[in-house]
Amino acid sequence: xxxxxxxxxxxxxxxxxxxxxxxxxxxxxxxxxxxxxxxxxxxxxxxxxxxxxxxxxxxxxxxxxxxxxxxxxxxxxxxxxxxxxxxxxxxxxxxxxxxxxxxxxxxxxxxxxxxxxxxxxxxxxxxxxxxxxxxxxxxxxxxxxxxxxxxxxxxxxxxxxxxxxxxxxxxxxxxxxxxxxxxxxxxxxxxxxxxxxxxxxxxxxxxxxxxxxxxxxxxxxxxxxxxxxxxxxxxxxxxxxxxxxxxxxxxxxxxxxxxxxxxxxxxxxxxxxxxxxxxxxxxxxxxxxxxxxxxxxxxxxxxxxxxxxxxxxxxxxxxxxxxxxxxxxxxxxxxxxxxxxxxxxxxxxxxxxxxxxxxxxxxxxxxxxxxxxxxxxxxxxxxxx
Amino acid sequence: xxxxxxxxxxxxxxxxxxxxxxxxxxxxxxxxxxxxxxxxxxxxxxxxxxxxxxxxxxxxxxxxxxxxxxxxxxxxxxxxxxxxxxxxxxxxxxxxxxxxxxxxxxxxxxxxxxxxxxxxxxxxxxxxxxxxxxxxxxxxxxxxxxxxxxxxxxxxxxxxxxxxxxxxxxxxxxxxxxxxxxxxxxxxxxxxxxxxxxxxxxxxxxxxxxxxxxxxxxxxxxxxxxxxxxxxxxxxxxxxxxxxxxxxxxxxxxxxxxxxxxxxxxxxxxxxxxxxxxxxxxxxxxxxx
Numbered sequence: 001x002x003x004x005x006x007x008x009x010x011x012x013x014x015x016x017x018x019x020x021x022x023x024x025x026x027x028x029x030x031x032x033x034x035x036x037x038x039x040x041x042x043x044x045x046x047x048x049x050x051x052x053x054x055x056x057x058x059x060x061x062x063x064x065x066x067x068x069x070x071x072x073x074x075x076x077x078x079x080x081x082x083x084x085x086x087x088x089x090x091x092x093x094x095x096x097x098x099x100x101x102x103x104x105x106x107x108x109x110x111x112x113x114x115x116x117x118x119x120x121x122x123x124x125x126x127x128x129x130x131x132x133x134x135x136x137x138x139x140x141x142x143x144x145x146x147x148x149x150x151x152x153x154x155x156x157x158x159x160x161x162x163x164x165x166x167x168x169x170x171x172x173x174x175x176x177x178x179x180x181x182x183x184x185x186x187x188x189x190x191x192x193x194x195x196x197x198x199x200x201x202x203x204x205x206x207x208x209x210x211x212x213x214x215x216x217x218x219x220x221x222x223x224x225x226x227x228x229x230x231x232x233x234x235x236x237x238x239x240x241x242x243x244x245x246x247x248x249x250x251x252x253x254x255x256x257x258x259x260x261x262x263x264x265x266x267x268x269x270x271x272x273x274x275x276x277x278x279x280x281x282x283x284x285x286x287x288x289x290x291x292x293x294x295x296x297x298x299x300x301x302x303x304x305x306x307x308x309x310x311x312x313x314x315x316x317x318x319x320x321x322x323x324x325x326x327x328x329x330x331x332x333x334x335x336x337x338x339x340x341x342x343x344x345x346x347x348x349x350x351x352x353x354x355x356x357x358x359x360x361x362x363x364x365x366x367x368x369x370x371x372x373x374x375x376x377x378x379x380x381x382x383x384x385x
Numbered sequence: 386x387x388x389x390x391x392x393x394x395x396x397x398x399x400x401x402x403x404x405x406x407x408x409x410x411x412x413x414x415x416x417x418x419x420x421x422x423x424x425x426x427x428x429x430x431x432x433x434x435x436x437x438x439x440x441x442x443x444x445x446x447x448x449x450x451x452x453x454x455x456x457x458x459x460x461x462x463x464x465x466x467x468x469x470x471x472x473x474x475x476x477x478x479x480x481x482x483x484x485x486x487x488x489x490x491x492x493x494x495x496x497x498x499x500x501x502x503x504x505x506x507x508x509x510x511x512x513x514x515x516x517x518x519x520x521x522x523x524x525x526x527x528x529x530x531x532x533x534x535x536x537x538x539x540x541x542x543x544x545x546x547x548x549x550x551x552x553x554x555x556x557x558x559x560x561x562x563x564x565x566x567x568x569x570x571x572x573x574x575x576x577x578x579x580x581x582x583x584x585x586x587x588x589x590x591x592x593x594x595x596x597x598x599x600x601x602x603x604x605x606x607x608x609x610x611x612x613x614x615x616x617x618x619x620x621x622x623x624x625x626x627x628x629x630x631x632x633x634x635x636x637x638x639x640x641x642x643x644x645x646x647x648x649x650x651x652x653x654x655x656x657x658x659x660x661x662x663x664x665x666x667x668x669x670x671x672x673x674x
Contacts, residue, residue: 087571
């Protein structure tokens with residue numbers, strides 16, 4: 001068990017990297033605390049698996065350091081790091097029985113046979129493999145094989161961390177949910193640091209206490225599912241988390257005749273706090289991106305002079321709620337309607353509560369709330385780019 | 386409810402295969418069967434002799450010895466070539482220019498015609514002008530494949546190993562390349578030793594190519610003719626006379642077509658039987674219990 005620190009880490013697969021795009025992992029620092037259940041969430045090709053392989057030692061990073069409990073492990077091979085990793089596709093040792101498969105990592109490190117036995121039975125019990133133990137692994141179905149692969153990751157309870165690389169891809173949806181719960185239970189029981197890579201936000205938020213969202217080789221936000229939802233630190237997080245994702249639109253800072261600056265989207269003024277205005281002015285940012293979650297867009301039932309008149313495009317009924325698409329100054333946006341809300345048509349009025357209207361400059365959130373003074377360094381480097 | 390339409394036209398599609406197989410295998414084989422049960426003096430003077438030729442060849446001590454020799458030879462070279470082939474395959478580089486170079490180097494012996502291989506080793510092993518023979522005598526070993534049966538055997542086996550280990554190696558190499566990288570990664574995570582990786586990942590994944598390799602090597606070596614014929618001519622004495630050579634001596638040398646035909650059939654059945662036993666054993670071993 002260990003905390004894992006990534007220090008100024010970067011990785012490239014090319015020999016002579018020149019531009020940022022040559023890097024699979026762009027320089028980042030990050031800490032996975034001991035005992036946490038974390039998810040690493042991001043789209044395909046954002047560097048999630050690369051990062052995982054660097055932690056486990058299958059890949060040596062081209063720049064920076066990996067530290068386990070503050071000790072540099074860059075040069076250590078995976079077998080020396082005492083780490084468990086479960087891969088996307090099942091890996092079983094065909095000729096061995098399920099029991100021998102599960103016992104394999106323990107026998108390799110010379111655990112006495114009576115301990116091997118009890119541990120294997122325990123893990124098999126958790127994964128519901130007990131009645132399969134005597135079978136050859138070769139004849140198992142894909143999801144049973146994956147359970148065996150996961151089991152091999154779980155048998156050693158002294159590992160520094162267990163890394164999961166989209167382990168439930170090949171598993172049936174129903175079983176998926178169950179296994180995810182199991183992993184969570186195992187985590188609570190043994191208090192092992194777990195890092196779970198996925199591109200599924202639901203999977204990430206059911207498993208993890210804290211989620212790291214990765215985009216273009218960088219962790220753009222690390223926070224609880226709620227933080228990611230309510231306060232996306234990067235436009236990508238807003239877009240990627242939530243279904244549908246955040247609405248984004250470009251607004252411009254313009255000075256009125258009375259010298260007061262306002263934020264304009266086309267013909268309309270978007271209200272934001274004075275603190276934000278001051279901040280934007282100080283930053284010298286004229287063009288900003290505004291983001292608001294469909295859940296927070298307020299749809300008025302009747303005419304409202306303080307709200308913006310928009311054109312209804314269409315309404316999707318998703319069973320328990322409806323998604324309204326509307327055109328605001330020619331831009332498509334979405335709002336979530338609750339079940340009992342009446343379905344609007346034609347011209348309607350919407351407003352964006354100031355609290356939920358997030359301001360982004362160069363893709364990163366500009367935060368002026370209380371916590372904002374403890375700016376995290378990622379944001380600053382973001383501006384510099 | 387009867388919806389099936391009776392239509393036997395499909396048989397016409399199979400007909401070409403029947404014809405080809407008939408001309409390539411069945412008719413020649415039947416000719417041999419025909420010879421094996423008759424005593425033929427000339428095309429018009431022939432007598433049906435039943436199983437007499439079979440009895441005769443089965444009791445022929447010369448052929449029995451050749452058969453025994455043949456089995457020892459085939460198993461010797463399989464025991465050497467299979468592990469050696471696996472080792473070579475494991476050592477071959479998998480990436481870059483080295484990989485292609487290694488492939489070409491390993492494949493070279495396979496490209497050389499059988500009789501040339503015999504000739505190469507005949508010269509190679511000579512003590513006066515051959516590198517191998519000269520080397521052996523220079524380190525004080527009295528080596529002469531033309532007069533000493535042990536040396537002759539050694540040379541024939543060595544020649545076969547040199548000629549055919551590359552086949553096993555290439556088969557294994559292709560099998561090894563087909564193993565996904567993630568298996569090796571998982572093994573590293575599981576802290577498996579190099580031996581465990583070989584035993585539990587590489588070897589199981591090689592089973593299928595090894596079955597083909599062993600079958601091919603058994604059949605080919607069991608039918609070996611050209612190389613020992615060129616190298617030793619079956620001698621000294623009859624120490625390296627294998628089955629096919631004994632057969633040819635009988636059929637062409639003495640023109641005993643009847644016994645030779647009977648012998649051919651026995652020969653054919655032995656190969657078939659051994660291959661079948663081998664194949665079923667391996668397949669049963671692989672089954673999930």
